[in-house]
Amino acid sequence: MPGTVGRVPMPPAPVSGQPVGSPTAGLVLHHDWSRTPLGPWAGWDPAVRAAAELILANPVPMALVLGDDHRLLYNDAYAELIGDRHPAALGQPAAEAFPQAWDLPGVGDAVTHTYRTGEPFLDKETTLPLLRQGSGTVEHAVFTRGYSTLRDSTGAIVGVFLVAAETTQVTRQLQSLSEVAAALAGTLTLDDVARVALRWAITSFDADRVSFAVDEGGGGWRMVRRLRGELMDEADERLPPLWRRAAADWAAPVVAAARDGRPHYTDDGQPLLPTAVDRHDQKIRALATVPLRASVVRGGLSVGYQRPHTWSAAERALLAASAELIGQAADRARRFETQHGTAQLLQRSMLPAHLPDLPLLRIAARYDPGVDGNAAGGDFYDAFLLPTGGLGIVLGDVAGHDVQAAARMGQVRAALRALALADPRPDAVLTGLDRLVTSLGAEGGTHELFVTVVFGVVDADRHRLTLASAGHPAPLIRRCAPDGEPSAEYLDVPAGAPLGLGCRPVTTTVRFHPGDTLLLFSDGVVERRRQGLDAGLDALADAIAAAGSGDPRALCAVATAAVAGTTEDDVAVLAVEHALRPSRSASMEVPAEPTAPSRVRHWMTGQLTDWRVPESVIGAAVLCTSELTTNALLHAGTAARVDIDLSPERLLVSVADSGTRGTVTRAQTDTLSSRGRGLGLIEELSDAWGTDPTVRGSTVWFEILVPAE
Structure with a gap:
């Protein structure tokens, strides 16, 4: 039968190897054991005392429960394990020290079974509540536990060894x-x-x-x-x-x-x-x-x-x-x-590498691939000078998201430019394209070649715009009267049938005043699942009307983000602004060197000062440009190019790299840390900013409105 330390007669013996080598050992030595059924430490059976000293010197979490009421004695590692329950648990009955865990299956009952029968117990994994030291909260930890009996000098069971290894982390x-x-x-x-x-x-x-x-x-x-x-x-x-x-x-x-x-x-x-x-x-x-x-x-x-x-x-x-x-x-x-x-590369190599640079017509475009970005698509845009002096603009959509769609897109785009250079009338161009698409469909043995396109001619001198459409969404124009609020309206251009289906295009001519901006877009801009097309069109018009300026690059960014939700379709946007007055521009090639940002700051400060830009705009622009240049050199690791364009209304700055950085994600200023703070700064100091992917890298740009004199 098991006994208790207090019931086993033990002659007084000198205390050898007293456990004073650790904080917990010191507490054990000076604990008033005489107030417990175990009696004074010096009177314990030598085998029990030796076992206790062995435990106290061991770095593994170990404990002893002694006597019928399972009084606790443990080492430093076990004290760390039980957290805030130490040192009060020392000398206490285990059931009182661990009231939340003792009654759980495999805990108190297992200790008692080992104590009464002498049978060892091993639990390779169990989850127990644990009060972490200093936290004041209980969390569940995972342990591997082993129990075995402790016998005194006479062979009687007087306690149980507890060995516990927390395996929560593992x-x-x-x-x-x-x-x-x-x-x-x-x-x-x-x-x-x-x-x-x-x-x-x-x-x-x-x-x-x-x-x-x-x-x-x-x-x-x-x-x-x-x-x-x-x-x-x-x-x-x-x-x-x-x-x-x-x-x-x-x-x-x-x-x-x-x-x-x-x-x-x-x-x-x-x-x-x-x-x-x-x-x-x-x-x-x-x-x-x-x-x-x-x-x-x-x-x-x-x-x-x-x-x-x-x-x-x-x-x-x-x-x-x-x-x-x-x-x-x-x-x-x-x-x-x-x-x-x-x-x-296939997709963008079929799009124009550079758009025309004209005194009174500012042009920008944006293309974002749909699906997962891993396939070529059929959306395309173009802008080019015509023999008549006008500007030809086009945006189209060839159905499909594969190499074949991209190849067809390339054929349609090349043919359109050739037709327009020969005869720029929009209806004549689309009629010729209709014959081409019909021929391509017959050649490929398919009647599923679906192409929509809108083509127009901008005559800046006469302040007019001539358009024709083949099944494409109506263009949107942002009107900006000098003495009124900006507004946005869809032009009444008959859509007609898509190319290859007997298209009969009709030409429409509208006024295109200085300050106006035209927006051509693909259906991926406005179409969303479980949402009507009218809702997308209304959201786009509202966003364009509310934009801070009519700058085409800014409006392209606004358009691609105007309708909530994601789209699996490609997104293409082309914007043309009829400027009130010519803008001034300059550029600088930035080498991939540590001194490059400071050289950019010096060059830009001098350029903007010569142009008599307000000092408040210069300071913000130079700081933002320095951040973007540093960002480009860090992430792309290649040379960059800085372009600045100044109009009476705004300053536009872009930094382009030739690396593979990918798209920079817009983030709120107050959530940005060290590296993100540069972009947060740009968001704070500029009136608009965004990113444009290119064939060989990406471009990050920002716009600052210039105060009226």
């Missing part, structure tokens, strides 16, 4: 694998994969530094890292990662793992010192680097700590599993980027 890490798999399933680009991998690694391992590296495909590497405590809010997560690029022989540990295909683990040292870029790298003492398990992409993932750390078998297995998931996602992303780049 369990959460394993659970996080499913979460990271789900997140990786939604990634399209290597930027997306890097964001998910870094966020998951630094959270799951509670690391000080994590990095992600991939090969450039044609030689060289690029790596992005994330640090503990780094301010990363929603705006930063949407921005492209700041990749660091290096040569093919780069010796960084994460690249070494990617290159030789083997993981590397450092428990203590300075693994990043040879390739450190700052003090954050120099402080890393423990580092794990694992190669991505990928067939297309060579890459690696690293996790580091600023303190010594022994990499357990569970952590190594978790890193290996995650590397396989991340590698698969990187492969998909590399394939997508290759296909996406090919499709977009």
Whole structure:
């Protein structure tokens, strides 16, 4: 039968190896055990006292429950485990110390069963409520527990050993694998994969530094890292990662793992010192680097700590599993980027690289691919000078989202320009196109070739606009009377039938006054699922009328965002403004050098000062341009071009790069952190801003209205 320490006669013995080597040991030694049934510490059975001393010196969370009422004695590690219940739990009955957990199945009943029968107990995983120290809140933690009996010198059972290892972190890490798999399933680009991998690694391992590296495909590497405590809010997560690029022989540990295909683990040292870029790298003492398990992409993932750390078998297995998931996602992303780049290059190479630069006609266009951006589409636009001195403008839509649609679009666009240069009358041009599309359909053996188009001729000298349409949405014009509020109206241009279906175009001529802006658009701008077409048209007209200016680039951005919701169709917009007075323009090629932003600031300040722009506008414009130039050089890593255009009403500045940065996402100023603050600043200081993708990179622009004299 089990006994208790207090019932076993024990002769007084000198206390050897007194447990004074730790804070909890000191509390045990000085605890008034005489007030418990166990009696004074010095009178305990030597075997019991030796077991207690062994527990107190052990770094593993361990405890003893002694006697029939299961009085608690435990070590430092166990004290840390139970949090705020220490030190009150010391010497208490276990049922009173842990009232929330004791009555749970497999806890109090298991201890009592082991105490009464002597049978050991092992629970590999259980979830128990735990009061975290300092938090004041109860959370559920996962433990592996083992119970075994403690016998005194006579062989009687007097207590139970409790060994507990909290495996909450490991369990959460394993659970996080499913979460990271789900997140990786939604990634399209290597930027997306890097964001998910870094966020998951630094959270799951509670690391000080994590990095992600991939090969450039044609030689060289690029790596992005994330640090503990780094301010990363929603705006930063949407921005492209700041990749660091290096040569093919780069010796960084994460690249070494990617290159030789083997993981590397450092428990203590300075693994990043040879390739450190700052003090954050120099402080890393423990580092794990694992190669991505990928067939297309060579890459690696690293996790580091600023303190010594022994990499357990569970952590190594978790890193290996995650590397396989991340590698698969990187492969998909590399394939997508290759296909996406090919499709977009095909699409945009068929669109005009440059639009005409005219004194009184300002022209801008925007094209956004539909679906997932991985297919070429059939929307197109063009603007070109005619032999008569007028400006020919066109926007059309060839049905389909494949290479064949893009090829047909190229044929239609080239034919339209040829017909217009021979005879610019809109009805004659569309009649000729109708014959071409009919011929293409017959040649291909299909009657499903669906093409809509609107073509017009702008005569700035006569202040008039002549248009004809073949099944296309009516153009929208923004009227801006000098003494009234801007308004927007759809022009009454008979749509007729699409090309190839017996189109009989009718010509319409309207007034096009200085200050007016014409907008041609594809149906992807206004059509949304579960929403009537009239609602989309009304939303577009309201947004254009409410725009801060009639600048065509700004109106293109307004138009593409005017109707709420997403569209699977391509979006194309072409805007032409009849300026009140000619504008002045200048440009600067910006080399990819660290001094480039300061050179841009100096050049721009001088140029705007010569043009007698108000100082308030100069200061805001120079600051915004400097931010955009820095942003372009950081993300694209290539030379850039700054263009400025000054009209009496507004200053327009654009910064174009030739890299693959992708689209910058608009974000609210008050949610931006360090890197996002540049774009937040532009949003705060400018009257409008946006991004335009191009064939080889992207353009970010902003507009500042110039106060009237």
